[in-house]
Amino acid sequence: MKKILAFALVALISMSFVFAQGGSETSTTSVVSESGFNTDQVLTFVIPGSTGGGTDLATRTMGEGLQRLYGLKINYQQMKNTIGHTTVKNAAADGNTIMLATAALLTQYVTGNSEVNPLEDLTLIACLDDNGYSVLAVPVDAPFNTFAEFVEYAKANPGKINAGMPAAGSNTFLFGKLESVLGIELNHVECASESDRLTNIAGGFIDIGVVSLGNAQSYEKAGKLKVIGTVAGNGVTIADSGVALGDNYKTLQEQGYSDCYVLCMHYIYGPKGMNEEQVKRLNASFKAIIEDATVNEGLRKIGHIPLWHDLEESKKIQMEEYNTTVETAKFLGLYAL
Numbered sequence: 001m002k003k004i005l006a007f008a009l010v011a012l013i014s015m016s017f018v019f020a021q022g023g024s025e026t027s028t029t030s031v032v033s034e035s036g037f038n039t040d041q042v043l044t045f046v047i048p049g050s051t052g053g054g055t056d057l058a059t060r061t062m063g064e065g066l067q068r069l070y071g072l073k074i075n076y077q078q079m080k081n082t083i084g085h086t087t088v089k090n091a092a093a094d095g096n097t098i099m100l101a102t103a104a105l106l107t108q109y110v111t112g113n114s115e116v117n118p119l120e121d122l123t124l125i126a127c128l129d130d131n132g133y134s135v136l137a138v139p140v141d142a143p144f145n146t147f148a149e150f151v152e153y154a155k156a157n158p159g160k161i162n163a164g165m166p167a168a169g170s171n172t173f174l175f176g177k178l179e180s181v182l183g184i185e186l187n188h189v190e191c192a193s194e195s196d197r198l199t200n201i202a203g204g205f206i207d208i209g210v211v212s213l214g215n216a217q218s219y220e221k222a223g224k225l226k227v228i229g230t231v232a233g234n235g236v237t238i239a240d241s242g243v244a245l246g247d248n249y250k251t252l253q254e255q256g257y258s259d260c261y262v263l264c265m266h267y268i269y270g271p272k273g274m275n276e277e278q279v280k281r282l283n284a285s286f287k288a289i290i291e292d293a294t295v296n297e298g299l300r301k302i303g304h305i306p307l308w309h310d311l312e313e314s315k316k317i318q319m320e321e322y323n324t325t326v327e328t329a330k331f332l333g334l335y336a337l
Contacts, residue, residue, distance in 0.1 A: 034070075034281075035070045035281060035282070035285045036095065036278050036279070036280070036281030036282035036283075036284070036285050037066075037070055037072055037095065037282065037285065038094065038095055038096055039070060039071055039072060041073075041096055042073045042074070042075050042096070043066070043072050043073065043074050043075070043096060043097075043098070044074075044075045044077055044091070044096060044097040044098075045059060045063050045066075045074050045075070045076050045077070045098060045099070045100075046077050046078075046079070046084045046087055046088050046097065046098070046099035047059045047060075047076055047077065047078040047079070047084065047099070047100070048079065048080070048081045048082075048083070048084025048085055048099055048100075048101060048104070048105075049078075049081060049084070049102075049104075051078060054102075054131065054132075054302060054303070054304070055100055055101075055102055055266070056078065057302045058100060058129065058266060058299060058302060058304060059076070059099075059100045060076065061295055061298035061299055061302070062100065062128075062286075062289055062295060062299075063076065064294070064295070064298070065289040065292045065294065065295040066289060068292075068294075069285075069288060069289065069292065070285065081104045081105070081108060081114075082108060082113065082114045082116070084099060084101075085099070085101065085105055085108075085114060085116040085122075086114075086115075086116055087099075088122060088269060088270065088271055089116050089121045089122060089271060089272065090271070091270075091271045092271065093123070093270065093271040093272060093273040093274045093275075094274075095270060095274060095275075095278050095282065097270065097271060098125065098268055098269065098270045098282075099268070099269055099270075100128075100266055100267070100268060101118075101266070101267050101268075101269055102131060102170070102264065102265075102266055102267075103131070103170045103173070103263075103264050103265075103321070103325070104169070104170065105118050105267075105269075106118055106321060106322055106325045107168060107169065107170060107172075107173060107325060107329070108168075109337075110322075110325055110326050110329045110334075110335060110336065110337060111168050111329055111334045111335070111336050112336025112337070113168065118269070118318070118322065119318075119319075119322065120272070121272055122269040122270065122271065122272055123269060123270045123271060123272055123273070123274040123279060124267060124268075124269060124311075124314055124315060124318055125267075125268040125269060125270055125274075125279055125282050125283055125286070125314075126267065126268045126282070126283045126286045126287075126308065126309065126311070126314055127265050127266075127267050127307075127308075127309040127313070127314035127317045127318060128265070128266045128267065128268060128286060128290060128306075128307060128308060128309075129265070129266050129290070129299050129304040129305055129306045129307050130232070130233045130236065130264065130265055130266075130304065130305035130307055131264040131265065131266060131304060132213065132232065132241075132302075132303040132304045132305055133212075133213050133230040133231070133232050133236075133238070133241060133249075133251070133303065134171070134174055134210045134230060134231040134232070134262070134264075135210065135211050135212065135213055135215075135216040135227055135229075135230050135249070136150075136208060136209075136210065136227065136228050136229045136230065136231065137197075137198075137201050137208070137209055137210070137211045137216055137219070137220075137225045137226065137227055137228075138150070138201065138207060138208050138225065138226050138227075138228055139201055139202070139203075139204045139207065139225060139226070140223060140224065140225060140226055141204065142207060142208075142226060144228065145226065145228070146228055146229075146248070147228045147229040147252060147255055147257070148255070148256075149228075150208070150228055151182055151184065154182070154184040154185070154186065155182075155183070155184055158184070158185040159185045159186070159187050160187065161186050161187060161207045161208060162186075162187050162189045162205075162206045162207045162208075163175050163186040163187065163188060163189060163206065163207065163208050163209065164189050164190075164191030164196070164197045164200055164201070164206035164208070164209040165188060165189070165190070165191060165192075165209070165210070166190065166191075166192040167190050167192070168334055169192065170264060171209075171210045172188070172332065172334075173262070173325060173328045173329070173332070174210060174231060174262050175188070175210075176328040176329075176331055176332040177260070177262055177324070177328050178231075178260060179331070180327075180328065180331045181257070181259045181260055182257070182260070186208075189206055191206060191209060194210075194211055194212060194215065197209035197210065197211060198211055198215060198219060198224075198225075201219075201224075201225050202219065202224040202225060210231075211225075212303060213230075213241065213243070213249075213303050214303065216249075217245075226248075227246075227248045227249055228248060229248065229249070229250065229251065229252050229255055230249055230250065230251050230252070231251065231252055231260065231261065231262055232251045232253075232261060232262070232305075233261060233262070233263060233264070233265075233305070234253070234261045234263070235253070235261075236251060236253075236261070236305060237250075237251060237253075237254055238250050238251055238254065240305055241300075241303075241305075242300060262324075263317065263320060263321040263324060264321075265307075265317060265318075265321060266304070267314070267318065268282075268286060270282075279311065280311060283310060283311050283314070286308060287308045290306050290307065290308040291308070
C-alpha cells in the first residue's frame, strides 16, 4: 500500500511539473509571438553615447514608442560607446538587452579601438533610420562659395585646407571618403566636438568642418559661416529633410558628385546567439515603431531620416557600410585588423 501511494505521489509530482513547464512555455511563447519582446520583463535599452546626442535622443524616441505600442518597461543604460557595445555583447541572448548603435561601432572596431566585432559578436535585429545630413560649413571669408569651388581650390592647394574633425570618428571617415573619391588632400586638424568646430569655423581657425543641420542654419543666419553642401546617404536629397532650404544645402550627389555619399545608419543590435524566430519578430516590431507617427516625427525633429529594413536588407546594408569603413580606414592609414 505504501509503495502504491509513493508511486502515485511521484506520478502526481511529475505530472504537475510537466504541466507547469508546459504552461510556462506556452505563456512565454504567447508573449514573444506578438512582438518578439518579453513583455513581462524589463527591457534594457543601452545607449552607447553622450547625453543629449543623436543616439541618446533617437533611442529615447524609439523607447517611447516601445512603451506605448507594446507596454514595455524600459531601463535606459547610458555609457560610453565602447563600454555600451561591450555590455550588449556580454548580455544574455534572451532579447531583454538591446542597443541602438551608429557608425562608431564599426569605426572603433576597424581602427583597433574596440574588440567588439559587429559582424560576429552581436545579433543584428534591424537597420533603421539614416543618421541624416552632415553639413559642410566654412568661414564666411573662405575663398570658395560653392562645393565645386572648394574642390577646385583643394586640388590647387593640396594639404593646405584645414579640416576640423575627431582623431578617428565618423567625420574623419566622411572626409576620408571625400578625399579618396575626389582626389584631394586635406590637412586633418583635431576638432572633436561640434561646438569646437562651430567656434573654430566662425573664428576662421579651420577652413571646413561638419556641423548639424540646425546649427548650420542658426550660424548661417547670424553671419558666422557659409554652407557649401551636405553629405547624406545614397539617393537622399535635401528635400527629404522636410525643411525648405537654399540650393547651397543640396547634397553633394544633387550637386553632381554621385559617389560623394556616406552610409551612416542606426542599427538595433542584441547579444550574439539570439533565437532566429524572436529576431524576426523584433525586426517586424521595429517596423511598426518607425511607422508610428509620433516616433517618425520625433526622429525627423532631431535630423534623422526614419527608415526600416527587413533582416535580409539590413544585413546587406550593414556589410556595405562595414566594407566602406574598412576601405576608408585603409586610405586614412587607420586600419588595424
